[in-house]
Amino acid sequence: xxxxxxxxxxxxxDSDSDSGVDDTVxxxxxxxxDSQSADDAAALDRARHLVEAFNANKDSVAPNKETSSSGxxxxxxFRSSYEDxxxxxxxxxxxxRPPLYLGPMALSxxxxxxxxxxxxATQELPPGTCILxxxxxxxxxxxEQMGKRLGLESVRYLLGMxxxxxxxxxxxELHPKRRKVEDVLKVSGEESSAxxxxxxxxxxxxQIIDMMADMNRDASHVQQVEALLKDAxxxxxxxxxxxxxxxxxxNRLLLAMRYNGFDSGLYMHFAMFNHSEDNTCIKFRPHxxxxxxxxYSEARTTRHVKKGEAxxxxxxxxxxxxxxxxxxxxxWDQHRFDIGDEDAYKHFLDSTSDKTGMLFxxxxxxxHIYESELVNGKFPPSSREGSVGVDDSEGSDLPATSNIxxxxxxxxxxxxxxxxxxxxxTEGTIDDSAFGRAAALELTVCELxxxxxxxxxxxxxxxLSRCRQLHLDAVELLLAHCSSKLTDRQSVExxxxxxxxxxxxxxxxxxxxxxxxxxxxxxxxxxxxxxQALLSHSPKRLLSLKLEGMKSLAECSMMESSMRxxxxxxxxxxxxxxxxxxxxVQK
Numbered sequence: 001x002x003x004x005x006x007x008x009x010x011x012x013x014d015s016d017s018d019s020g021v022d023d024t025v026x027x028x029x030x031x032x033x034d035s036q037s038a039d040d041a042a043a044l045d046r047a048r049h050l051v052e053a054f055n056a057n058k059d060s061v062a063p064n065k066e067t068s069s070s071g072x073x074x075x076x077x078f079r080s081s082y083e084d085x086x087x088x089x090x091x092x093x094x095x096x097r098p099p100l101y102l103g104p105m106a107l108s109x110x111x112x113x114x115x116x117x118x119x120x121a122t123q124e125l126p127p128g129t130c131i132l133x134x135x136x137x138x139x140x141x142x143x144e145q146m147g148k149r150l151g152l153e154s155v156r157y158l159l160g161m162x163x164x165x166x167x168x169x170x171x172x173e174l175h176p177k178r179r180k181v182e183d184v185l186k187v188s189g190e191e192s193s194a195x196x197x198x199x200x201x202x203x204x205x206x207q208i209i210d211m212m213a214d215m216n217r218d219a220s221h222v223q224q225v226e227a228l229l230k231d232a233x234x235x236x237x238x239x240x241x242x243x244x245x246x247x248x249x250x251n252r253l254l255l256a257m258r259y260n261g262f263d264s265g266l267y268m269h270f271a272m273f274n275h276s277e278d279n280t281c282i283k284f285r286p287h288x289x290x291x292x293x294x295x296y297s298e299a300r301t302t303r304h305v306k307k308g309e310a311x312x313x314x315x316x317x318x319x320x321x322x323x324x325x326x327x328x329x330x331x332w333d334q335h336r337f338d339i340g341d342e343d344a345y346k347h348f349l350d351s352t353s354d355k356t357g358m359l360f361x362x363x364x365x366x367x368h369i370y371e372s373e374l375v376n377g378k379f380p381p382s383s384r385e386g387s388v389g390v391d392d393s394e395g396s397d398l399p400a401t402s403n404i405x406x407x408x409x410x411x412x413x414x415x416x417x418x419x420x421x422x423x424x425x426t427e428g429t430i431d432d433s434a435f436g437r438a439a440a441l442e443l444t445v446c447e448l449x450x451x452x453x454x455x456x457x458x459x460x461x462x463x464l465s466r467c468r469q470l471h472l473d474a475v476e477l478l479l480a481h482c483s484s485k486l487t488d489r490q491s492v493e494x495x496x497x498x499x500x501x502x503x504x505x506x507x508x509x510x511x512x513x514x515x516x517x518x519x520x521x522x523x524x525x526x527x528x529x530x531x532q533a534l535l536s537h538s539p540k541r542l543l544s545l546k547l548e549g550m551k552s553l554a555e556c557s558m559m560e561s562s563m564r565x566x567x568x569x570x571x572x573x574x575x576x577x578x579x580x581x582x583x584x585v586q587k
Contacts, residue, residue: 078104078123082587092269093173099269100296101581103131105311107272115175115203118274119311125301127516128573130581131281131311132299136265137170139290150261152224155253159232168249169240174256174271176208178239181252184208207259207336212251225250259335264297273299275331276312277339277349278366280305282518283313287578298578303514319412321466323401324373325382332384342379346370368511372465375400376457400455404463407448408470414441415473422481435482442474446497460508468505472498472526492538495530496545502527503547521570528563531556 080101089098092107108120125131142157158167172178184204200209215221225247232238232245239245260271264286273281281299288294305311314320315335316327328339339348349366373379380399381388387402398406418441421434449467453459475498478486486494506523513519531550534542539553550556 078129080585082585085585094170094268097137097170097268099132099134101130101133101298101578101585102269103129105131108310111274111310113274113310117175117272119272121305121307121309121311123307125305126573127301127303127514128575129301129305130298130578131301132269133296133578133582134267134269134298135293135296136262136267136286137167138266139295140265141261141263150254150258152221152228152250152254154257155228155250156231158253158257159228159235159237164232164235164237168237168245168253170268171253171256171266172240174260174268176204176252176255176259178249178252180204181208181248185212185248203337208255211255211336212248215251215254216247222247262297267297270297270299270313273313274310275315275335275337276310277314277327277345278363278369279312279314280309281311281313296578300574302517319408319466321462321469323380323387323405323463325380325387325399325401326405328382328384329386338384341382345373345379365512365514368460372458372460372462372508372512374458375455375461400452401463404448404452404455404467408463408466411441411445411448411470415470415477418477422477425481430482430485432485435485438474438478438482442471442478442494442497445471445474449501459504460511462508462512465505465508465512468501468508471501472505488537492534492541495534495537496541499527499530499534499542499545499547502530516570516573518570518574521567524563524570525567528560528567531560531563535560 080103085098085102088106089095089102092098092102104122104125105119106122107117109117111118111120119131121131138158138161141154145151145153145157158164161167176184184200185208187198187200188205188209228250229245229247237245239249257266260266262270262283270283273283280301280303282302283297283299286295286297288296299311299313301311316322316330322330324339324345332338339345349370350363370379380401387399414437418434418438422430422438425431425434445467449464449471452461452464452467456464458464475494478494479491483491502523506520506527509517509520509523531542535553535556539556542550542556543553550559
């Protein structure tokens with residue numbers, strides 16, 4: 001199976017266009033202290049550079065820093081070579097198509113998840129260890145597929161490629177495997193009149209039999225499959241044994257792409273990573289252009305991993321911070337596995353409970369992840385179809401998490417639209433309407449944070465992390481593109497709203513992701529630069545915020561230095577050294 005919310009980029013676009021804001025809303029950004037700052041105007045330049053460009057995670061952004069002079073290479077304990085790579089990759093499902101680099105991990109077929117198959121660490125791994133570098137088998141997807149639910153268009157795109165037969169051959173080993181599909185359909189009686197008494201794995205029933213039955217009940221789908229079979233025959237695209245493709249093969253290819261694809265393409269070895277709600281690794285977005293040979297993706301650990309421990313990814317990205325009910329629905333719709341309701345989810349988070357007899361006994365982070373879902377102290381109900389409605393005196397209504405996610409979706413679409421508008425203009429030509437919309441957006445996100453804190457009754461809820469991240473994006477948008485329209489007072493008030501969001505986001509990230517995650521590094525950097533901006537621009541306003549650990553100017557200065565150093569420490573764990581690694585294993 002694959003990760004990174006495969007085909008999140010194919011989601012429907014149902015956003016409404018924004019409208020301009022009036023002067024009342026636009027001027028709201030200046031509300032606050034009526035006194036003008038006494039600091040010199042040059043401090044505004046520091047504020048302008050407060051926020052580093054945030055990444056728009058589909059997979060995750062590639063590491064962007066070289067190893068610092070004080071940093072230690074995290075793969076120092078593991079050294080490979082051409083012969084080592086050749087020997088270890090020969091045992092993988094695709095010996096003729098090895099990854100560019102296979103780190104200290106091995107493919108296991110005895111895991112309790114993922115149908116038993118998945119990657120495990122072959123030694124103790126520190127955070128930042130590069131474990132896989134691979135080029136996609138299929139680089140991206142057709143323009144016709146973008147913005148739509150994944151369908152047979154992607155199969156048509158695949159069969160039209162010059163190396164279609166090679167791709168089809170490779171995909172026979174992706175879940176669901178060709179041999180598995182043929183055996184399951186034969187035993188179930190779907191392709192013969194005689195049904196076998198042999199038992200069928202319940203997961204095979206869900207992921208193969210039921211899915212294909214649903215497809216074949218759609219007359220339009222069946223017609224498209226027939227057309228694809230005709231095209232495949234004309235192009236001489238066959239199975240690996242030379243047999244012609246059949247309708248079950250087309251359906252299997254579609255399922256394989258749904259279960260294993262990433263928005264950046266289809267990978268063989270990345271598809272072997274299983275999903276975890278407390279994942280140990282992260283997949284970085286490919287470098288370079290799709291048309292070049294250097295278009296590859298890499299995976300690295302984000303925390304310490306024990307020898308023999310499963311190496312996992314989180315299947316949902318961009319945004320990663322969604323409610324349990326939404327994750328449950330997406331994972332069911334996309335991958336046909338269920339993370340369950342409250343009791344099942346607890347055990348899904350902490351598999352050690354079967355050994356210790358105590359939930360979260362040896363998994364503090366798992367407990368933090370569970371707590372980040374609580375609404376007013378309770379785990380909200382859900383189903384495979386998503387959130388469960390809440391009954392009130394006026395009838396059935398959506399739960400708080402659904403309402404917040406709907407608002408976030410709308411606001412995130414607004415910020416994407418505004419970024420496109422600003423990118424098409426130079427700073428000196430930014431019109432008042434666009435500035436007003438950006439200013440209104442930032443204030444609206446602040447209001448959403450306040451309302452969400454009340455509705456959720458949990459300041460560490462995962463959706464509040466997403467709200468606060470969006471707030472940082474909104475502030476960055478104003479500072480990066482509208483600084484000429486901001487007064488000193490407006491800049492100060494922006495920073496005064498920015499810093500609490502940043503500090504609270506950092507605390508939540510550290511609890512859920514650990515202290516060594518790249519997202520934590522970025523937030524540490526934002527907090528450091530935000531403190532620095534107010535220290536130079538309006539120290540009194542900084543102290544008035546009464547932030548945790550920053551009750552005096554000396555404490556503020558120490559916090560700024562600490563966050564700056566922490567950012568550098570984490571970034572050193574993720575050096576931009578893929579080229580160096582690849583050179584070390586070349587013949």
